[in-house]
Amino acid sequence: MDKALxxxxxxxxxxxxxxxxxxxxxxxxxxxxxxxxxxxLIHLTVIALATGCAHPIKIAPDVAKLERVSSTPPRLTxxxxxxxxxxxxSVEVTTAGGGGDNIRYYPYTDVEPxxxxxxxxxxxxxxxxxxxxxxxxxxxxxxxxxxQPVIVTSSGGSGLFTWPPTNFTVDLTxxxxxxxxxxxxxxxxxxxxxxxxxxxxxxxxxxGKRAMEDALIKMQATLLETRFGAGPPRxxxxxxxxxxxxxxxxxxxxxxxxxxxxxxxISQDEYEAKRKAILADF
Numbered sequence: 001m002d003k004a005l006x007x008x009x010x011x012x013x014x015x016x017x018x019x020x021x022x023x024x025x026x027x028x029x030x031x032x033x034x035x036x037x038x039x040x041l042i043h044l045t046v047i048a049l050a051t052g053c054a055h056p057i058k059i060a061p062d063v064a065k066l067e068r069v070s071s072t073p074p075r076l077t078x079x080x081x082x083x084x085x086x087x088x089x090s091v092e093v094t095t096a097g098g099g100g101d102n103i104r105y106y107p108y109t110d111v112e113p114x115x116x117x118x119x120x121x122x123x124x125x126x127x128x129x130x131x132x133x134x135x136x137x138x139x140x141x142x143x144x145x146x147x148q149p150v151i152v153t154s155s156g157g158s159g160l161f162t163w164p165p166t167n168f169t170v171d172l173t174x175x176x177x178x179x180x181x182x183x184x185x186x187x188x189x190x191x192x193x194x195x196x197x198x199x200x201x202x203x204x205x206x207x208g209k210r211a212m213e214d215a216l217i218k219m220q221a222t223l224l225e226t227r228f229g230a231g232p233p234r235x236x237x238x239x240x241x242x243x244x245x246x247x248x249x250x251x252x253x254x255x256x257x258x259x260x261x262x263x264x265x266i267s268q269d270e271y272e273a274k275r276k277a278i279l280a281d282f
Contacts, residue, residue, distance in 0.1 A: 059208030098157020191215025
């Protein structure tokens with residue numbers, strides 16, 4: 001063996017042994033830290049599986065599905081303002097999804113565009129009110145009715161491993177007040193929606209969206225058939241004669257209605273709807 005190599009080999013070997021011995025405590029610490037991290041991860045996973053988590057979804061209705069159709073009764077000749085307080089609009093609701101998880105959403109924020117559209121199908125004029133503290137001022141602005149929605153939702157999921165809901169309900173009440181603050185109507189409807197697995201995996205909130213649409217369509221029909229206390233009667237809807245010229249007998253009202261149809265001022269569907277309303281009053 002080379003003399004120089006023979007002299008340096010024991011020293012190099014000793015250095016490697018010392019390095020291994022010095023690294024051992026650090027490796028042990030690292031292993032301990034890794035084991036602690038794994039235990040913490042397992043603990044968090046167990047908690048998540050036991051309690052589930054809340055996934056955000058959107059349940060805003062498709063406004064295009066709320067358009068008036070030929071069979072929709074005439075609008076009420078009245079101006080309405082709707083009011084959703086800011087503190088209500090910002091409320092986030094959590095309900096059940098599938099797989100033991102929950103879902104969360106903002107029902108009042110999501111419903112507002114569709115709610116405004118629905119009201120515009122019912123009244124000839126609709127505005128958004130930022131406050132209802134000045135009722136006389138609201139009346140001077142031309143608003144006759146103030147509509148405030150109340151929404152209660154529920155949901156559920158049948159999937160064991162998928163969290164988007166398969167069924168959804170929207171319980172919608174519209175508290176309608178006149179400009180004195182008196183409650184003149186409080187119609188309530190319940191909309192429902194469901195979704196197949198493929199649909200809800202593509203659009204997580206589709207069941208809620210369908211429930212919103214169903215509730216708004218039902219509320220529209222209900223409001224159009226509601227009599228708002230001393231408010232404008234259905235006979236003063238768009239295209240009907242003025243109160244001064246109106247014959248209050250059933251025969252006179254039917255004759256006037258027929259005349260409006262013959263002049264092309266109302267459609268056949270509107271004529272049939274009004275005719276049924278007049279006969280119902282009789």
